[in-house]
Amino acid sequence: MFSLRLALQSVIKEKWMSLLSMLSIGVMLFILVSVAVIVYNVEKLTARLPERLTVMVILKDGVTSEENKAVLAAIKAEPTVKVVTFVSKEKALDELRRSLKKDDFILKGFADNPLFDSFDVKIKSEGVRVDDVKRLIQKIKSMKAVDDVEYGEALMDSVYALKSGLRALGLSIGIVFVCSVTFICYTTVKILFYRHKEEIEVYKLLGATRWFVRAPFFIEGSIIGILGGVMGSGMLMGFYYYFLRKLVADIPMFTFMSIPVQFMYLLPAVGMLLGLGGSVLALGRLKY
Amino acid sequence: MIELENVSKTYGGHAALSNVSLKVERGDMAFITGPSGAGKTTLFKLLYLAEKPDEGTITIAGCNAADLKSSSIPLVRRNIGVVFQDFKLLNNKTVYDNIALTLRIRGFMEREIKERVHSVLKMVNLRHKVDNYPLTLSGGEQQRITIARSIVGEPTVMLADEPTGNLDEENEKEIMRIFKQINTKGTTILIATHNRALYKNTARKVFFLEGGILKGEEE
Ligand SMILES: Nc1ncnc2c1ncn2[C@@H]1O[C@H](COP(=O)(O)OP(=O)(O)OP(=O)(O)O)[C@@H](O)[C@H]1O
Ligand SMILES: [Mg+2]
Numbered sequence: 001m002f003s004l005r006l007a008l009q010s011v012i013k014e015k016w017m018s019l020l021s022m023l024s025i026g027v028m029l030f031i032l033v034s035v036a037v038i039v040y041n042v043e044k045l046t047a048r049l050p051e052r053l054t055v056m057v058i059l060k061d062g063v064t065s066e067e068n069k070a071v072l073a074a075i076k077a078e079p080t081v082k083v084v085t086f087v088s089k090e091k092a093l094d095e096l097r098r099s100l101k102k103d104d105f106i107l108k109g110f111a112d113n114p115l116f117d118s119f120d121v122k123i124k125s126e127g128v129r130v131d132d133v134k135r136l137i138q139k140i141k142s143m144k145a146v147d148d149v150e151y152g153e154a155l156m157d158s159v160y161a162l163k164s165g166l167r168a169l170g171l172s173i174g175i176v177f178v179c180s181v182t183f184i185c186y187t188t189v190k191i192l193f194y195r196h197k198e199e200i201e202v203y204k205l206l207g208a209t210r211w212f213v214r215a216p217f218f219i220e221g222s223i224i225g226i227l228g229g230v231m232g233s234g235m236l237m238g239f240y241y242y243f244l245r246k247l248v249a250d251i252p253m254f255t256f257m258s259i260p261v262q263f264m265y266l267l268p269a270v271g272m273l274l275g276l277g278g279s280v281l282a283l284g285r286l287k288y
Numbered sequence: 289m290i291e292l293e294n295v296s297k298t299y300g301g302h303a304a305l306s307n308v309s310l311k312v313e314r315g316d317m318a319f320i321t322g323p324s325g326a327g328k329t330t331l332f333k334l335l336y337l338a339e340k341p342d343e344g345t346i347t348i349a350g351c352n353a354a355d356l357k358s359s360s361i362p363l364v365r366r367n368i369g370v371v372f373q374d375f376k377l378l379n380n381k382t383v384y385d386n387i388a389l390t391l392r393i394r395g396f397m398e399r400e401i402k403e404r405v406h407s408v409l410k411m412v413n414l415r416h417k418v419d420n421y422p423l424t425l426s427g428g429e430q431q432r433i434t435i436a437r438s439i440v441g442e443p444t445v446m447l448a449d450e451p452t453g454n455l456d457e458e459n460e461k462e463i464m465r466i467f468k469q470i471n472t473k474g475t476t477i478l479i480a481t482h483n484r485a486l487y488k489n490t491a492r493k494v495f496f497l498e499g500g501i502l503k504g505e506e507e
Contacts (some may be wrong), residue, residue, distance in 0.1 A: 131449075199378055205336065205370065205372075206363035206365070206366075206389060207363070207366035207390075207391055207393050208362055209363075210358075212362075212393060
């Protein structure tokens with residue numbers, strides 16, 4: 001209780017320094033959480049990517065109907081597959097003709113049907129990851145009656161690369177900012193500690209334990225961290241209300257952007273942990 | 289209660305204490321005297337564990353100073369009330385908070401702290417200065433606040449370094465009366481002073497220190 005009072009008094013007395021630390025922590029946590037929001041949204045967006053994909057399974061020429069059925073059954077049995085439809089080469093030709101309309105004379109050059117039998121495979125929309133799709137495609141490709149599998153390979157691969165790059169970037173930014181926040185708390189507490197050095201000497205001479213001496217600083221570091229987190233949340237909220245809403249109104253493409261509310265509660269907690277961590281680092285090796 | 293055996297302490301080649309042995313029994317009131325620079329304050333620093341001796345053993349309040357873990361130093365210090373020669377009052381805290389600090393460190397409840405602080409302030413005749421800050425007090429008043437702080441925790445050992453240095457004769461007598469009163473309650477007291485009058489007719493034991501060497505002992 002007494003420690004808490006000391007800590008509060010100190011925060012109030014050193015209000016400018018405390019405020020400055022809190023502000024920098026707030027800004028850093030805000031940037032940190034913004035990166036998290038971006039990563040979160042990209043993850044959310046790409047999580048539904050597989051459903052937009054149609055996989056075309058091209059069968060080898062002269063496949064018997066038994067083999068055909070076996071492939072169909074095998075694909076249908078896959079848990080990630082929603083619908084499989086057989087497209088015979090006659091049907092494919094019809095479709096092609098229809099889409100070519102008047103230009104179907106091109107096809108007259110062919111004596112035979114140049115197309116092939118195939119399956120159109122639609123992927124389920126829920127709970128399918130890009131990895132699963134890749135695995136499925138590998139599996140289908142390895143079947144004997146299958147000639148080739150076509151899908152949005154380039155698109156999927158680039159999204160995949162983008163995602164993992166973004167994750168790595170997010171992680172490194174996260175680490176840098178977590179360290180920075182901890183460092184700010186560390187320095188703030190260290191400075192506060194040295195300002196109170198004489199006082200602490202007297203405390204010790206009167207019989208204060210190491211814990212008693214350090215507790216106010218731990219509390220102080222935590223308070224600075226929490227309030228820094230609150231400021232970060234405030235900035236996030238401000239950003240959400242004034243910026244993102246306008247953006248969505250102007251460019252509807254951004255409707256998918258969302259900020260999980262948990263982040264708002266999480267920031268002060270993260271701030272507190274980092275503040276406490278920083279102060280423990282600052283005073284950890286304090287000797288008697 | 290207080291015992292030094294062949295204790296030496298040097299500061300950068302200069303011997304502040306050399307080969308000092310002395311003993312103060314439980315419940316005694318003893319004095320250390322000697323000229324300025326004799327090593328009195330140094331001896332006290334060793335006793336309240338702020339410094340370590342280069343040689344020799346120190347026993348205080350039943351503990352061998354060399355064997356103490358750093359975590360138990362605070363607990364030993366709570367048994368020792370110290371009147372520092374330079375007071376060591378916190379200038380940004382009121383008289384009340386300065387004295388209360390001793391008890392807050394020990395985890396006392398605020399109600400009891402209030403009672404005790406007022407009672408010791410009454411003993412040193414400074415009840416009316418309870419809300420003052422140390423720098424608004426005279427030297428003698430600050431000294432009496434320091435004494436009040438040293439006795440509020442009811443220590444088993446008192447170390448008073450020049451406790452009447454800034455006091456007039458009247459206050460000096462009052463302080464000595466308080467020390468005697470505490471002493472009769474069982475507290476062992478060691479007082480360092482230049483002032484002959486202080487120990488001439490009260491002391492049971494006087495140690496004479498000069499240039500860090502114990503020159504004599506008087507019962
Ligand atoms: N921290 C220190 N560093 C170097 N020398 C010191 C230190 N503390 C004390 N001394 C020296 O040790 C000697 C004894 O000092 P001490 O303070 O114990 O004297 P004292 O008997 O208390 O004197 P006074 O009566 O003036 O208070 C002095 O010569 C002093 O200069
Ligand atoms: Mg001295």
